[in-house]
Amino acid sequence: MPKRQKIRRGIILVTFLLLPAIFYYFSPYLIIMGASEGVISGSFIMFGILFLSAFFLGRGFCAWVCPVAGIQEASFLARDRKVNNKYNWIRYLIWVPWITIIIYMAGTTGGFKKVDFFYQTVFGFSMPNVYALFIYLIVVITTIILSFSVGKRALCHYGCWMSPFMIGGRKLRNIFKWPSLRLRVERDKCIDCKTCTKNCPMSLDVNGMVKNNKIENPECILCGTCIDLCKKEVIRYSFSKGL
Numbered sequence: 674m675p676k677r678q679k680i681r682r683g684i685i686l687v688t689f690l691l692l693p694a695i696f697y698y699f700s701p702y703l704i705i706m707g708a709s710e711g712v713i714s715g716s717f718i719m720f721g722i723l724f725l726s727a728f729f730l731g732r733g734f735c736a737w738v739c740p741v742a743g744i745q746e747a748s749f750l751a752r753d754r755k756v757n758n759k760y761n762w763i764r765y766l767i768w769v770p771w772i773t774i775i776i777y778m779a780g781t782t783g784g785f786k787k788v789d790f791f792y793q794t795v796f797g798f799s800m801p802n803v804y805a806l807f808i809y810l811i812v813v814i815t816t817i818i819l820s821f822s823v824g825k826r827a828l829c830h831y832g833c834w835m836s837p838f839m840i841g842g843r844k845l846r847n848i849f850k851w852p853s854l855r856l857r858v859e860r861d862k863c864i865d866c867k868t869c870t871k872n873c874p875m876s877l878d879v880n881g882m883v884k885n886n887k888i889e890n891p892e893c894i895l896c897g898t899c900i901d902l903c904k905k906e907v908i909r910y911s912f913s914k915g916l
């Protein structure tokens with residue numbers, strides 16, 4: 674495994690191990706609870722940061738930081754099945770009603786009146802009681818079941834409530850052509866070995882994207898696996914404006 678990928682996997686394994694202490698900051702439920710009390714909670718702030726981060730880093734968070742990514746990529750060792758990217762719209766069946774509930778809750782309490790980053794935590798840590806432990810276990814077990822039954826990073830494709838913020842931020846960035854971390858290709862160097870496609874953790878047809886010179890894809894998490902495994906150095910990172 675290339676060194677950069679070892680480092681990346683090491684980072685997401687550590688953030689996964691920290692998940693019991695930090696999962697309230699990514700909680701889709703606490704943001705609703707906070708909204709019902711007029712409080713901007715830690716997860717509200719975190720989702721806002723993810724949206725803004727996508728202007729410059731695309732979905733880099735998903736590959737390099739996300740605490741649920743570590744357990745999903747660890748599952749590759751046992752089950753390395755590709756996911757069908759055709760059904761990624763399923764995530765919006767969860768996301769749209771969820772956002773609607775948050776707006777409704779905030780509306781019924783007269784809007785947000787207070788910011789509390791540590792809302793519902795104990796000295797900043799999640800897991801204040803046995804119910805939180807139960808929720809944590811449900812999240813972990815569901816993620817593992819999805820990885821094994823549906824495929825690689827299935828939660829990212831079909832169930833992640835955070836990815837639409839980054840996909841939205843990335844879309845804005847593309848519209849305004851802001852400089853950002855991206856992939857760049859030199860397609861003439863490609864020998865069609867398909868190593869990139871075979872190893873993409875998001876099950877993308879990277880080889881096809883290279884051949885069509887369309888490497889920009891909302892599902893790309895900028896993990897760099899395709900860069901590190903391509904022997905012909907066809908793909909590289911670039912901090913630049915869109916084409």
Ligand code: SF4
Pocket residue numbers: 862863864865866867868869870879880883902903904905906907908
């Ligand atoms: S790994 Fe490199 S050479 Fe092989 S198909 Fe992908 S881009 Fe082309």
Ligand code: SF4
Pocket residue numbers: 856872873874875876877879892893894895896897898899900
């Ligand atoms: S296209 Fe490359 S950088 Fe993007 S998710 Fe796939 S392997 Fe990672």
